[in-house]
Amino acid sequence: MPQPTPSPLHCSIDDIADWDETADVVVAGYGIAGVCAAIEAARAGADVLVLERTGGWGGAASLAGGFVYLGGGTALQRACGFEDSPEDMKQFMLAALGPGADEAKIADYCDGSSAHYDWLVECGVPFKPTFWGEPGWEPPFDDGLMYSGGENAAPFRDVVRPAPRGHVPQMSGKVSGEKGGGYMLMRPLVEVAESLGVAARYDTRIESLVIDHDDRVVGVVAKQYGKRRAVFARRGVVLATGSFAYDERMVADYAPHLVGRPGAAIEQHDGIGIRLGQALGAQLAHMDATEVAFFCDPQLLVRGILVDGSGQRFIAEDTYPGRIGQETLLRRGNTAFLVIDQRGYDDGMAATTATEQLRRPITWVGDTAAELEAEMGLASGALESTLALYNTYAAEGSDPVFGKKPEWVRPIGAPFAVIDLRGSTGGFTLGGLRTTLDAEVLHVSGAPIAGLFAAGRTTSGVCAGGYASGTSLGDGSFYGRRAGVAAAGSTPVAAPTDATGRDSSAPVAVG
């Protein structure tokens, strides 16, 4: 079979002999960013068409636990008895999500967060006004609020007034371990989109952007069932195609620490939207940033100490486990061991969790640190030294070295157990196209690329390096809305005369 000519990822309006259909706003990708863009564009009066690569809506969002990072004093936070402010939210995000966090974008996001929560609720996304305060990755039941970034752990709790900002949509009747949040975020939003007349074309894979003689993006070329379809976009194209976590080349080039360990992403996240923007000269940002999950149940983590390959502690074990994942993978050579005693292990295993599959078995036991050091490959005395210092302070319930909260600090006594957590990490990419606060894609010359918008993991959002659960669904939904508003508000370009509007001969789903 002859190799297909590699697509240049963009083409000229002159290259399109026939347009198959026309819309005001064409959205590529029916995940969280795409559906929010579609809703706002439709509400602004635009004729919206979503092109989705798979056979249905949902994207990575539907598979996610569902945290949306919201704050500043949302109705849900208040109902649960927590005070928060946009300023506190901003200070935390700047401290935790950098270095290099975009201050203007974060300020914008925080200022609009409470109203954005209300918008989601008005769209029918359900939230239960109860708080889950135990260690964990997600609420095990259907509670709507949880700490999801380490706000109440060291080092942040002494710097910014802590407030929980992980808002989780409610899946009624959800039992521990069952996924639900992300689906219950997407479904009501898609229902709203469909009720507004947003059309969707499934099994449709975007291949190129089409530019006119003024270098404005005026459409896309896509493929559905092997057949090429050219779609004219009178007002704008929104790229909402997700991250690049599944593109081996891009991961090797930008975030090589993640090679071989993608997670919490879907194979469709192959960076196509980012490359489409690059082909038109788009700016990128923070291409090395990645979320990193740590595959051990936090109810175990908080009850022991983590040590690295030199036998030394490196973090407050009661912080957001995603920070533990990042520290381990990015800064400790992907090497960590949990050292815990019998009581701690038993208590941890008995505690309620949403992630029973992350309850790891003990790897080694020992009556002395020396026995464990040999198993762990540590220099003799290294772990003993760490334990001695830790236990001296733990006897008083304090951890001055890393600031773990007193409720989790207890001396660790023999017999000791160790869980080998080397390599227990995986994640997804956070870098992408650089966009304005109106979700316009920026050209390397500094100006927006006319007609091109983007949101979600196709873009660099609020996370420049650090992560908090919910920031992806958060900036995806928030800036997805902005993309829809901005695209719908753009001055339209007249469609070529041979484009017949909606093409009724081809399969398309209309709500």
Next chain:
Amino acid sequence: MPQPTPSPLHCSIDDIADWDETADVVVAGYGIAGVCAAIEAARAGADVLVLERTGGWGGAASLAGGFVYLGGGTALQRACGFEDSPEDMKQFMLAALGPGADEAKIADYCDGSSAHYDWLVECGVPFKPTFWGEPGWEPPFDDGLMYSGGENAAPFRDVVRPAPRGHVPQMSGKVSGEKGGGYMLMRPLVEVAESLGVAARYDTRIESLVIDHDDRVVGVVAKQYGKRRAVFARRGVVLATGSFAYDERMVADYAPHLVGRPGAAIEQHDGIGIRLGQALGAQLAHMDATEVAFFCDPQLLVRGILVDGSGQRFIAEDTYPGRIGQETLLRRGNTAFLVIDQRGYDDGMAATTATEQLRRPITWVGDTAAELEAEMGLASGALESTLALYNTYAAEGSDPVFGKKPEWVRPIGAPFAVIDLRGSTGGFTLGGLRTTLDAEVLHVSGAPIAGLFAAGRTTSGVCAGGYASGTSLGDGSFYGRRAGVAAAGSTPVAAPTDATGRDSSAPVAVG
């Protein structure tokens, strides 16, 4: 004053009314990559014009210490009594310069390294066949060979047979502390280029690339003394304009840990070459990678122990100080303290060094670790714990935790001294355009961008994350040559009839 319209960084051949001159190969930038490209292109019979932004040749290379990372068994290594092989060189580079190091590029570089050394010598670059074996950033005198990457330190020395690969051009009569190596690399090469008829236009700043109707790069638009000059390139354009270390926007977006602390770069390194490539859809790679210098004399570092903000050691202090810089800035929050005793400090201060300006004064002294902990802001007992473990092994001359070599391991005794090294880092960027082994710039679609070549810090070279001194001048010279060969070997495009070849009315320097 009206704001100038932002340049799109590229334009069409149709936009050029008059061409000011024509060459076969146009090289942007007269540093190490540019001069090597010019030499090879001229030797291949091409008519070469170098456009240089400043008033003279040299670039960042002229200001550098001059290390060129070469090995595999160069004549210099052999003359100094060291054995090396391309395979050992490759294994070290893959281990030390990642994660994500380009295996094909490194293999290519290592296979050709010994011959490349010979090429530099034949061009008149002088090297003295003597080895400097003491700790330091550079040889203090005119010795030609030194370890420059940590090859003979932990963890690499037990993994790959160590060999020194930092080849330093000889500046006759050089005294300790006087810069020389980089200048003595550039000067002979520029002389060769000029003798081959390479022309140069100074004070000329590239602004745009010009593409023809086949999307091939056929020239550049530049500015000299405020006047626009359009230069047609029949065979190719080579971008050799250096890194982006001085562009605040790009550093904030790609390598934010370096914000406010650039070093070893020049203000002309504003990423223009990278943006020119991006405007045409070029791939990028490893944009987060940075060299990081550590501002303390290695003769002091090897005689003490380094601890981080939790009072714990984190590296073998006798490794390449650039690795110490990277570990400190990238993984330890830019926080490090050197703990040393009086004898160690006195010996270190008396030892010969090329970097006397990095002999830091003592910040605190104490008779006990406890006194120092208070000054350093460490938890009481943290430093004491670290010292106790270290000294236990140091009494036997060993360091099983981090593998420092026995010659540098001695117990540290009271009275103690501490040098506060927080924030003692700075560096330059290593990421850029992704290129083939022929220095062609790759488009995001996977194909080379016709007519466009690049080398040096405008590109992602052999370093994907880690660094060794000499890899920049190394891959700049090596792939600069490839760029010259490839550009000169490209099928020429006919110059438009109004381009009159070399324009004799404008100031231009011809050797």
